[in-house]
Amino acid sequence: MAETYTRPVPFENHPVVEQKYIVPTPSIEEMYIRVKKLIRLRTPGGIMFAHPRFGKTYGIRYVMSVLKEDFPKAVVLSFGCQKKKHQSEDAFFSLLLTAAGHPGALTGNITKKRMKLTDKIMELVDRSGYNWFIIFADEAQRLDIIEYEWLRDVHDELERRGVRMITLLVGQPDLLNQKSAFRIGRQTQIVSRFMIDEMQFRGLQTPDDLATCLESYDEACFPVKSDWSYTRFFLPAAYSTGFRLVHQASVLWDAFIEAHQSAQFQHTPEIPMQYFTRSVEIALLENAEFDDYNFVLTPAKWRSAVAECNFVSAQEELRMVMLEE
Structure with a gap:
């Protein structure tokens, strides 16, 4: 039998036991390369899609982590798109404020929340030294057209202030159907901002x-x-x-x-x-x-x-x- 080995931490505290670790896959590496290209070209948005359980959320975590190594001061945000019966502008901007780390995410009316979000992002970007930031929308197939319009308002206001918002829509293949529907419906203002690039996330x-x-x-x-x-x-x-x-x-x-x-x-x-x-x-x-x-x-x-x-x-x-x- 093997001699007794003294592990450096208790067994139950290991990341594998707690399932708190990230293993890069070829698709995750491709995702990171694609995101870096979007940054380099200042492309405003793209779609990354796959069926459930293929590691999309896992990939977001990995890419955010590695981006912080390559761009230590860059602003990299993420939010999970929520399933809901009715769209709420108030709830949507609270969600974005929370993603940006604003302490007053739940207070104020819609107009004030919009202003707080823009100001907070400008503060973060100014501190970073870059004129761009990235935001991941996880399970983005849940977004409705009105929520894209609200997101477009944020994008356009920041653009007027000289900041490029790079939005990565990560979700299921339904995202491609949404893109086709927006094209057919001549919603080019959404496609041109958030859906220019496409990448299939493979297993x-x-x-x-x-x-x-x-x-x-x-x-x-x-x-x-x-x-x-x-x-x-x-x-x-x-x-x-x-x-x-x-x-x-x-x-x-x-x-x-x-x-x-x-x-x-x-x-x-x-x-x-x-x-x-x-x-x-x-x-x-x-x-x-x-x-x-x-x-x-x-x-x-x-x-x-x-x-x-x-x-x-x-x-x-x-x-x-x-x-x-």
Whole structure:
């Protein structure tokens, strides 16, 4: 048996256990490259879309984090678009004020809230040293035309003050239908500001995609700047003799493909990020107690993790959506 390893933090406090970590995927990296291009060209807006559970919100968090490294003083905001029965201008501007960090987000009438939002953004942008800022709208397919008009008012007022607002609409494929409807309805003022660029956010499509993500578990460390990678934390003995998750890419891919084929799905396999990360978390957490110098994650263990992460159920839901589309 392996000797006892003293982990640097309690097991339950690790980011993988708490699900508070980010693994960059090829789509997330592409998302970041696309956002940097929009900044460089000062493009006012774009659409990033995918089906549910493909990692869009995850991607926003990652891109916001990395943007802060490349542009330390840049203003990068985000807000979640809310499902509602009736549009409320008051509630909408409270939401934007909260995203901007204004302490008075819930006070004042609509006119005052509009003024406070513009002033707050100008204050943040002036402090940043740039003449632009980015705002992500998550689940943007929930936005109605009147809310786009309110957002356009903010965009135009800031433009008059010399600030470029770059709006990234992140949501489901319904966003493309909205764009088409706006074009047909000659709502060019919305399309030209918020929907110029398009990017489809993909799941994991090849073993190489999985390898890229798995390698992050081998390289990311917690505590930061320690030598305790995520993989080492859960399997320290196996890690000490060369075990690395990156070498598991083909085996894990085969487990997903086997599940996909057993369910008789006809669409091309594409693994949503949520189910990939969940399968890895299950494999690490449930096998940590069996760590040893010769430990291996067998195909059976990966098949069990894929089954437990509910990948097949999610794919069935996706199949139904694809049929409707």
